[in-house]
Every structure is written in C-alpha cells, then in structure tokens.
Amino acid sequence: MRLSRNKMNEARFRDVLRQHGLRWTQERQEILQSVARCPGHFTADDLVQRLQSEGSAASRATVYRALPLLVEAGLVQPMVLNGEVRRYESAVSGTHHDHLVCTRCGAIEEFQFEAFEILQREVAAQHGFRLQGHVHELMGTCAKCQKREPAAPDSDEVNNARA
Amino acid sequence: MRLSRNKMNEARFRDVLRQHGLRWTQERQEILQSVARCPGHFTADDLVQRLQSEGSAASRATVYRALPLLVEAGLVQPMVLNGEVRRYESAVSGTHHDHLVCTRCGAIEEFQFEAFEILQREVAAQHGFRLQGHVHELMGTCAKCQKREPAAPDSDEVNNARA
DNA sequence: CTTCATGCAAAAGATTTGCAAGTTC
DNA sequence: GAACTTGCAAATCTTTTGCATGAAG
Numbered sequence: 118m119r120l121s122r123n124k125m126n127e128a129r130f131r132d133v134l135r136q137h138g139l140r141w142t143q144e145r146q147e148i149l150q151s152v153a154r155c156p157g158h159f160t161a162d163d164l165v166q167r168l169q170s171e172g173s174a175a176s177r178a179t180v181y182r183a184l185p186l187l188v189e190a191g192l193v194q195p196m197v198l199n200g201e202v203r204r205y206e207s208a209v210s211g212t213h214h215d216h217l218v219c220t221r222c223g224a225i226e227e228f229q230f231e232a233f234e235i236l237q238r239e240v241a242a243q244h245g246f247r248l249q250g251h252v253h254e255l256m257g258t259c260a261k262c263q264k265r266e267p268a269a270p271d272s273d274e275v276n277n278a279r280a
Numbered sequence: 281m282r283l284s285r286n287k288m289n290e291a292r293f294r295d296v297l298r299q300h301g302l303r304w305t306q307e308r309q310e311i312l313q314s315v316a317r318c319p320g321h322f323t324a325d326d327l328v329q330r331l332q333s334e335g336s337a338a339s340r341a342t343v344y345r346a347l348p349l350l351v352e353a354g355l356v357q358p359m360v361l362n363g364e365v366r367r368y369e370s371a372v373s374g375t376h377h378d379h380l381v382c383t384r385c386g387a388i389e390e391f392q393f394e395a396f397e398i399l400q401r402e403v404a405a406q407h408g409f410r411l412q413g414h415v416h417e418l419m420g421t422c423a424k425c426q427k428r429e430p431a432a433p434d435s436d437e438v439n440n441a442r443a
Numbered sequence: 444c445t446t447c448a449t450g451c452a453a454a455a456g457a458t459t460t461g462c463a464a465g466t467t468c
Numbered sequence: 469g470a471a472c473t474t475g476c477a478a479a480t481c482t483t484t485t486g487c488a489t490g491a492a493g
Contacts, residue, residue: 140491140493174449176451178451178483179449197360197415217404226407228403230399236399241380244423246380246382246418246421247426248419252417252419254416255409257410259408260407301472303471305466305473337475342473342475344459
C-alpha cells in the first residue's frame with residue numbers, strides 16, 4: 118500500500134496523457150512527484166518554486182501546462198478561496214478532505230465525511246459520468262467571527278435561509 | 281414569496297455591508313438586482329456588460345469590489361471550470377443546483393440533491409460555522425467523451441479509485 | 444524521423460489600486 | 469462634516485502563447 122500508491126498515481130496520470138496523445142516526460146514526472154509530496158495547499162507559483170528548489174528543470178510554463186492534466190487525472194484539486202481559485206491541493210498526499218472557509222477572516226477548517234463521497238459517486242453514475250475529482254467548499258462565518266461581530270438585529274430571519 | 285424574496289436578498293446583502301461598516305449605495309443595489317435577474321452563469325465581465333446595457337452607472341471596479349461581498353452574503357456562488365474560477369452563478373435567481381463538469385469537453389450538467397444540502401448544514405453546525413454558501417463541483421468524464429476515447433487497457437484498476 | 448514538449452520572453456487577460464470628486468450617514 | 473464610494477487609468481499579477489531547440493515514441 119506504500120509503493121503501489123505511487124504507481125497508481127503515475128498510472129492515472131499516464132492514462133490521461135495517453136488519452137490526449139501526450140507524452141510521459143521527465144518534467145511531468147517531477148511535477149507529479151512534487152505534488153505527491155506536497156503536504157498542504159499550494160499555488161501554481163508555490164509549485165514552481167518547490168520544483169526549483171528541488172532542482173527540477175520544469176519551468177513555470179510547464180507547470181501551468183501540467184496542472185489541468187493533474188486535475189483531470191484527479192490527482193490535484195482546485196480550491197476556492199474568497200471566490201477565487203488560486204490554490205490547489207494534492208489529492209494524493211495524505212488523506213482526503215474538503216474545506217470550510219470563513220469568508221470573514223479566511224480561516225480554513227477541514228472536514229471529512231464519507232457520506233458525501235458516496236453520494237457524489239451516485240450522482241456521477243446517474244449522469245453517466247466517470248468521476249475524477251471534485252471541489253467541495255463550504256463558505257460561512259466561523260465561530261470566532263460570529264462572536265466578534267454579532268449579527269445585526271434583523272439578521273436571524275435571513276441567516277436561516279438556504280445555504 | 282415573490283417580493284419577500286427580493287427583500288430577503290437585499291437584507292442579506294445589507295447585513296454583510298453593515299457588518300463591515302460599508303454603505304448601501306445605488307451602485308451596489310443595481311449590482312444586486314442585476315445578479316438576481318441573471319439566469320445562468322456569468323463572468324465578472326459579463327456582469328459589467330449587463331449593467332452597462334441596463335443603464336447602470338456601476339463601473340468595472342465597483343463590480344469587482346462588490347463580488348466578494350455578494351459571495352460572502354451567499355447571494356452569488358463561485359464556479360470552478362477547468363480548475364479556475366472565472367465564473368459565478370446567482371444563488372438567488374432560479375433554483376439551486378450544483379455542477380458536473382466534463383474535464384474533457386467542458387460540458388456542464390446540473391444536479392440537485394437535497395441530501396447534500398442537509399449534510400452540509402450538519403457539517404457546518406459541527407464546526408460552529410454559520411453557513412453562507414458553498415461550491416460543489418464534480419469533475420469527471422461525461423458519457424460522450426467516454427465513448428469517444430475509450431479508456432486504455434490498464435485503466436480500469438485506476439479508475440475505480442477514490443474520486 | 445515525426446510529433447510533441449520545453450524554456451524563454453513577450454503577450455494577453457484579469458483583478459487591484461491610487462486618487463480626486465461625489466455620496467451616505 | 470467625517471468616512472466611505474466611485475470611476476478612471478495605471479499598475480499588478482497570473483496565466484497563456486509563439487517559436488526555436490531538444491526529447492519521446
């Protein structure tokens with residue numbers, strides 16, 4: 118379960134490449150490996166710098182060209198922060214989780230809930246999709262911020278509306 | 281249930297503004313209204329143009345300044361397409377739904393599944409968050425693309441891994 | 444050898460910001 | 469009146485591309 122995990126990621130990536138008629142190169146391998154070792158969230162630029170410091174030759178352009186393929190392979194997940202994706206997360210290092218993001222202070226909490234995964238597979242199946250990954254971020258106000266700025270008088274009726 | 285919906289959106293927006301010590305202006309009102317009337321997905325630029333053609337004075341900068349507030353108010357949802365958010369969706373016009381995005385051809389299908397909403401509220405509650413909105417996109421290969429480019433020989437073992 | 448990949452530097456977009464003038468509270 | 473907004477244009481940032489050269493199949 119240790120080495121086979123690496124092999125499986127590589128197989129997934131190579132599979133996507135093959136399907137697009139693209140090639141398995143040194144650079145793409147290095148990028149995959151770097152991502153797999155990446156512990157937390159990262160930006161495209163983070164990844165570029167990581168690779169540089171790891172002595173990889175992969176350039177910025179190559180990283181940008183590889184990212185969508187990694188997403189397609191389900192090896193990397195885009196993340197949404199204040200309404201922008203400028204961040205990704207390795208879907209292959211560590212355990213899987215999704216995020217709760219505080220729109221007030223930016224705090225991020227992770228959650229893991231098997232039921233979501235199951236339902237997602239079901240939805241995909243219903244639509245004939247082969248599932249590769251997902252983005253699932255809940256946005257709200259964290260406990261601290263709720264205390265810090267108590268809601269205005271008339272806000273209750275508003276806040277229990279659909280989310 | 282017709283007018284009160286509008287009022288509720290306005291209340292939510294004003295609430296967020298108040299919490300930030302910001303003001304309720306003509307422009308922000310026009311932006312909110314335009315968003316509420318927006319039927320489908322839109323980019324920041326779409327919104328700018330919509331407003332222009334509607335005769336609103338709200339400028340590009342103002343729109344960009346308002347969008348995060350609308351997201352915070354849960355009135356607009358960011359959308360993820362090929363790993364980027366360049367698109368939003370009104371969370372207040374029409375019914376609520378999430379998306380299945382084909383990473384091969386870009387096709388978008390919508391799905392609606394009450395169970396997700398319920399679980400999301402539960403997760404938020406567990407973490408003490410007041411839920412304002414969410415991003416939930418499933419990425420995969422649509423049925424057409426699966427036929428078009430049949431998976432490579434060894435891909436099965438790979439494709440039933442976690443998504 | 445034919446096709447695809449890469450790096451580089453330039454280009455294109457998208458988003459943000461400084462500022463002076465106009466609004467809201 | 470004080471504090472916040474706005475539009476504009478300039479400034480930033482991020483991401484994409486064209487091209488010549490170097491690999492992969």
